[in-house]
Amino acid sequence: MRFFEDEDFRVLTALEMAMRNHDVAPTALVERIAQLPRGGCRKRLQDLLKRKFIHHENTAYDGYSMKYAAYDFLALRALSKRGTVTGAGSRIGCGKESDIILVQDENGNDCVMKLQRLGRCSFRSVSRNRDYKGNGKTRRGESWFYLSRLAAQKEFAFMKMLYDEGFPVPKPIDHNRHVVVMELVKGTLLNHIQDMAGHEHKVYERCLALMVRLAEHGLIHGDFNEFNIMITDDFRVIMIDFPQMVSTDHRNAVELFDRDVQNLANFFSRRFRVETLLHPSLEKDVERTAALDRQAFASGFFTKKQQMELEAMLEEEVDKEEDEEDEEDETNDDTQEATTETSVAVKSRHEDPAKEAVKEDNAGDEEDGGEEDDTDSMSETDTIAETKRQRLNQVRRDVKDNPNLVGNGVINMEYVKKRMKSVVKRSEDREFNRNMHRNSQKGRAKERIQRELKNTKDFSLFD
Ligand SMILES: Nc1ncnc2c1ncn2[C@@H]1O[C@H](COP(=O)(O)OP(=O)(O)OP(=O)(O)O)[C@@H](O)[C@H]1O
Ligand SMILES: [Mg+2]
CATH class of the missing domain: 1.10.10.10 (Winged helix-like DNA-binding domain superfamily/Winged helix DNA-binding domain)
Structure with a gap:
């Protein structure tokens, strides 16, 4: 500087x-x-x-x-002018989407500066999707810097609100562009802990209690996993990162809550062999007592519109990344299956395919009739009649072979219900696996970045 x-x-x-x-x-x-x-x-x-x-x-x-280096400089200059950051130290953490740097505030206390780096892992796709025309904007006009700024804004707004409500989060100090300055948490990332010396049940219960308390206040973390939780020396649980936090009014709230609970249960059972029957659900175990979700948007730090914008864009990016991860074949297969099954279900909603076909034929007749008047050709009429007969026979055969229908074209409700249930279950499973895959990819990407950073000898803040 x-x-x-x-x-x-x-x-x-x-x-x-x-x-x-x-x-x-x-x-x-x-x-x-x-x-x-x-x-x-x-x-x-x-x-x-x-x-x-x-x-x-x-x-x-x-x-x-x-580049992010220039953006860092602009943010740092603003923060140092305000006096919230007086000196920068070493990088103490690194996530898939952020760098965590130790800094000092005006009183010389150690703090943490989180620099959002959205797009760091997708720069290949950014350069490929760059659009010089169309007003020079990327996709719908958002650039990674804008996205990172939104993410930081959201993080600061939620952290401030949660901290004021007494939730265990770092104390927010300041925010500028894509940077959030916060209190340094003295603890260890849950993922780095291999042994809790008998405290694992207590910590697990504290995590679940925190999740439920958040939901009672109208919020769901959305990514409550070992990479976003820190444990202090006295085994308190501190939430350090909440990029996907959503309201309990979100259309997928129940599933998101369930997924967080499930992910945590999987981790504790895998790492610490904690087997538990505790499995709170949003519908049964949460009684809403406050509305922090609405309060967050009303605070003016981060509006609902910005939340929707961020959600949509991040979702888009995740999908794009997944497409690039050679998942295509598997996904295509699944989609194809689902489409076939759904189309079967949709088809069964028609009253009677045979009647439908007859209807279609009649419609065709009207059109064809006009043509016949024009051409008055017998042979053509014969051909059309023959085609119709063939189609009708085909439809009848289909009706007979169609398991969605019983004999005379009446819908087999039992069968259709069973199929629909299995389609829904399969799509839920797929969604769950997708999220599991996403989490493990995130972990892998983080490890890769950390490896790369270790190999870089001369580290500077503006790398
Ligand atoms: N306030 C803090 N105090 C101490 N360490 C922190 C703090 N915030 C973050 N860290 C460290 O930095 C790492 C990355 O933080 P964070 O989860 O906020 O970033 P991220 O980009 O979302 O990473 P990930 O993709 O792993 O979730 C954490 O694993 C943690 O070790
Ligand atoms: Mg994180």
């Missing part, structure tokens, strides 16, 4: 503004916003490029885009 001059800051701010509407901001636009004396902006841009803070593209037009 010391090596930056005010002009660098001006140019980067101009670039940030120009990137609101462009993935790659045209150089001329950046120059116009920065309003530096002639040629000054270009020189600064080249200098920043050399220092790898920005990226240059000259394919569709001459332009620049920021």
Whole structure:
């Protein structure tokens, strides 16, 4: 930061503004916003490029885009001007979507700075999906920086609200762009603990109690797993990360709650051999007593619209990542099966396929009749009649072979109900497996990044 001059800051701010509407901001636009004396902006841009803070593209037009290093610089400068961050130390944690850095506040206390890095693991797909035209926006106009800012905004808003309500979360200190500054939690990540010396049942129950208490306040974590929970020396449970937190009014609330409970049960049984019959459910065991979900959106830090935007975009990215993970074959098979079965079920909703076919034929007759008048050709009429007969026979055969119908075309309700139940169950199982897969992928990606970082000898904050 010391090596930056005010002009660098001006140019980067101009670039940030120009990137609101462009993935790659045209150089001329950046120059116009920065309003530096002639040629000054270009020189600064080249200098920043050399220092790898920005990226240059000259394919569709001459332009620049920021890298996370530049965005970090802008956020850090704002935070240090406010006095909330006075010095940065080493990187103490690294997730799939964030870097955690030890910093000091104005009183010299150790804090944690979380820099959101959404898209870090999907930069391949970002560059592939880059769109220079269409107003220069990525997909619907969001860039990774915008997404990271939204994520940080959400994290700060929820952390503040939960902290004020007395939930075990780190104390939020400040927020700017994609960065959240918070209290340093003195504890160990649940995933790093191999042995709890007999305290595992207590910790497990505390985790479940926390989940239920959250739900009573109208919130579901959505990703309550060993990577997002820290355990203190006196075995208290602290939630450090809640990117997917949703309201208990969410349309999938019951499943999401159930999934969190199930994931936690799986982890404790796998790692600590804790077998339990405790399995709280949202419908039976949770009585809502507060509405933190509504309060969060009403606080103004993070609106409901932003939540929906973030949810939709993250969902889109997860799907894209999964597509890239060679899952295609498996998914295709499943989808095909589901489509066939659903189509069977849908088909059975028709009153009687034979009648339907006759109806279709009649409709065809009307059209065909017009043509016949025009052509008046006997042979053509014969051919049409023959085709109709064949189709009718085919439909009758189908009706006979169709297990959804009994003999004369009446729906076999027993069978159809059974099939529909199995389709629904299968799709639920698929959703559950998908989430399990997503979690394990997340763990793997994190380990990879940590490995890569270990191999990088000279670490700097702006890597
Ligand atoms: N307040 C904190 N105090 C101490 N350590 C922290 C704090 N916040 C995060 N960490 C550390 O940083 C790591 C990553 O944090 P976090 O879960 O917030 O990021 P993430 O990108 O969501 O990671 P993941 O994908 O693993 O969930 C954690 O595993 C934890 O070890
Ligand atoms: Mg996390």
